[in-house]
Ligand code: HEM
């Protein structure tokens with residue numbers, strides 16, 4: 163006769179419950195703490211895995227058949243086109259949701275001592291999401307894909323010392339061609355998703371190890387059962403997002419241009435939207451600064467943010483409390499608003515009057531603007547500190563200013579650049 167409790171049969175509910183602790187602090191399941199953005203990223207990733215695997219049934223990764231295989235996905239009676247739409251929109255949405263998740267983590271003071279390893283893992287995840295989108299972008303082998311990848315791999319060529327090697331490795335040769343498509347396909351369906359799965363397991367484990375989400379330590383600790391309180395909320399966010407995505411994918415087809423033609427570049431030839439901020443920067447600054455020094459500096463600062471003493475916002479409270487959120491929103495708005503006039507000033511006035519240092523472009527278009535931006539940010543910081551803003555709040559305002567500028571550069575690249583990359587009005 164069996165003694166003790168017999169093991170329960172495995173079930174989906176059991177698996178989901180095992181991903182969570184038995185109880186969670188009641189205040190951490192408040193929707194307005196996380197806005198469910200981590201859960202949304204996880205949902206989108208699962209959708210991408212599922213629709214990606216389904217697409218393997220109809221997609222062909224060879225230059226003479228890739229474009230045709232996509233056209234055939236939209237044949238009457240086939241669901242493959244709908245699956246492609248879902249995959250395309252989910253991939254693009256994941257970039258936005260991931261960036262918003264990063265912002266919420268920072269603005270609720272969750273990039274603290276106990277969670278900074280997870281912050282670094284998160285940054286690797288964001289880079290992988292961008293890389294997955296970038297490699298996926300080439301697969302339809304249309305004019306958009308071919309030229310966006312040509313432009314990006316050209317941009318990589320500007321990295322000092324290793325640039326030529328880097329763009330050749332990315333292309334698998336001198337030009338974007340059959341080897342590039344085969345390499346991107348292997349990286350897209352094999353390497354990137356595998357790395358993401360490994361990092362995500364680590365990401366979730368570290369959240370549990372930190373005792374759940376960040377919380378305001380001044381609130382009384384009341385623990386409630388994760389089932390149903392947390393799980394039902396997660397299900398609502400996941401199912402709500404999935405329904406909206408399916409609806410959108412049913413109404414709006416993913417773009418598909420004519421088959422790639424290496425002999426005829428579209429005008430304007432643009433990178434994918436998430437790299438348009440970089441492409442815009444390249445129109446103003448020396449390539450080494452636009453493609454290498456400034457992005458690496460920003461990435462390093464972002465990664466190191468939780469390691470710089472005195473920059474962490476109070477835990478579990480948005481933007482440090484009081485009017486913090488209004489200051490953060492204003493800083494973002496000013497950054498966004500300042501980017502467009504600065505772009506116009508450079509295009510319409512400064513480019514034609516670089517002055518005596520014009521002969522040395524890495525000074526006039528590199529060191530000088532970088533020093534001017536750094537000095538302006540330092541001045542803003544000193545001013546805020548003098549007006550008795552705390553150190554974490556002053557740093558937050560700088561972060562939001564820079565983020566606003568990045569959004570402004572991207573918006574200008576998407577809407578304000580026309581033929582020959584000249585400034586135009588959006589139609
Ligand atoms: C595919 C990408 C990602 C997925 C699927 C993901 C998933 C999640 C989930 C489900 C949570 C818990 C719930 C929530 O906070 O909403 C979480 C928390 C967290 N994530 Fe992510 N994440 C991703 C990217 C990132 C990025 C880009 C960062 C930052 C650089 C990041 C940093 C963190 C941190 C520090 C926490 C703990 C927050 C806290 O304790 O309050 N994650 N993530």
Ligand code: HEM
Pocket residue numbers: 207210211213214215217218221232246249250252253254256291294295298299300301302350351352355358416417
């Ligand atoms: C984070 C994960 C992923 C992201 C962000 C992503 C993103 C993308 C994007 C943006 C495209 C281009 C879609 C288009 O405009 O046509 C694409 C294409 C494709 N992806 Fe993914 N993907 C991911 C994971 C996967 C996985 C796991 C697979 C398969 C195992 C996969 C298979 C494919 C295939 C076959 C295509 C070519 C068909 C097409 O262009 O629609 N993807 N992906």
